[in-house]
Amino acid sequence: MPLSLYIDGARWRDHLKRTVAASPRLVPVAKGNGYGFTLASLARRAEWLGVDTICVGTYREVAQVEQRFSGSVLVLEPWRPFLDASTRSLVIHTVGRGEDLAGLAALEERPRLVLEGLTSMGRHGFTAAALAEASGAAGRRMRVEGHALHLPLGKGHLAEVEKWMAAAPARRWFLSHLEQEELDALRARHPDVEFRPRVGTGLWLGDQSALSARATVTDVHAVTSGDRVGYRQRRIAKDGYVLVVSGGTAHGIALEAPAAAASNRGRVISLARGGLEAAGRALSPYEIGGRQRWFVEPPHMQVSLVFLPAAVPPPAIGDEVKVRVRFTTTTFDAVHIS
Ligand SMILES: *Cc1c(COP(=O)(O)O)cnc(C)c1O
Numbered sequence: 001m002p003l004s005l006y007i008d009g010a011r012w013r014d015h016l017k018r019t020v021a022a023s024p025r026l027v028p029v030a031k032g033n034g035y036g037f038t039l040a041s042l043a044r045r046a047e048w049l050g051v052d053t054i055c056v057g058t059y060r061e062v063a064q065v066e067q068r069f070s071g072s073v074l075v076l077e078p079w080r081p082f083l084d085a086s087t088r089s090l091v092i093h094t095v096g097r098g099e100d101l102a103g104l105a106a107l108e109e110r111p112r113l114v115l116e117g118l119t120s121m122g123r124h125g126f127t128a129a130a131l132a133e134a135s136g137a138a139g140r141r142m143r144v145e146g147h148a149l150h151l152p153l154g155k156g157h158l159a160e161v162e163k164w165m166a167a168a169p170a171r172r173w174f175l176s177h178l179e180q181e182e183l184d185a186l187r188a189r190h191p192d193v194e195f196r197p198r199v200g201t202g203l204w205l206g207d208q209s210a211l212s213a214r215a216t217v218t219d220v221h222a223v224t225s226g227d228r229v230g231y232r233q234r235r236i237a238k239d240g241y242v243l244v245v246s247g248g249t250a251h252g253i254a255l256e257a258p259a260a261a262a263s264n265r266g267r268v269i270s271l272a273r274g275g276l277e278a279a280g281r282a283l284s285p286y287e288i289g290g291r292q293r294w295f296v297e298p299p300h301m302q303v304s305l306v307f308l309p310a311a312v313p314p315p316a317i318g319d320e321v322k323v324r325v326r327f328t329t330t331t332f333d334a335v336h337i338s
Helices: 009-022 041-049 058-066 098-107 130-140 157-166 180-189 258-263 274-278
Strands: 003-007 053-054 071-076 092-097 112-117 143-150 172-177 194-199 212-225 241-246 283-288 292-296 303-309 321-325 334-337
Touching: 009 303, 041 058, 041 303, 053 058, 058 098, 071 112, 092 098, 098 112, 098 130, 112 130, 130 143, 130 157, 130 241, 143 157, 157 241, 180 194, 180 334, 241 283, 292 303
Parallel strands: 003 334, 053 071, 071 092, 092 112, 112 143, 143 172, 172 194
Antiparallel strands: 003 212, 212 241, 212 321, 241 303, 283 292, 283 321
């Protein structure tokens, strides 16, 4: 019985269209779990949006999008000699080391690539001086599609971009995690440079009102105070119901990024205080009767046990209940678009 994602299709498509219209040359990012939608579905959606390029996270993901999207596919993971890198002409590689530039040139005739700078993110890429040098060295043997920068979240990275642009000029820059106003400012200052924002979350998950995650109630058991249930045989503290609901560790239920939990206390309070904390109780993401309910014990592989007090009318077996999820860590059993 499924953990399902319901999408209000009209609202979602409208948000996607408006986002792309507001941000010229946007490059959608479709990687990992496909932000909850699956990669295949995002590839088809990108085709429908009419963009000319999408990003995937890894070379392994190219195969999941190339049948469904007719444009270019920019691979975000940097090319390395030990990766099973596709050499298809639709692929644009990301290169961040001099030896990789040479390695790629030896394998592929005029490869398409972007040269990445090592920003304050500290992930991958050339230093500014090395980027300028690589850009010159790539010459005509390779098709350099532009330079790329991956910036930390939040505002205030304009000066860093300007520094890179001055040190290693290029006609086109692929930029990740720049705010809209910062992009506007760059475009105003550099009208002859093309800026291409790479966007995932703000595009696919930017209108959460179009998205609803629901779990199926697969069983309901009346319990009395003192009963023991579950793998851990924990004692139930009050009369009520134990609900078995779809969604477990395999779906990513109760997986939260530390930052998301810290910045949004109301959304996820991972542990209760006092006695409940001592008992290892945690508030579940399942909402029944208008409130999030406590886990009876940590989620199982595919289902979770949730406690409902006796005063609340229990749902019926087969009913769906709202579940608050983090889309980038959730694998749904079913995705329905209206
Ligand atoms: C994941 C990723 C993005 C998209 O990030 P969102 O926060 O989902 O928009 C952009 N650029 C790079 C390099 C990434 O790894």
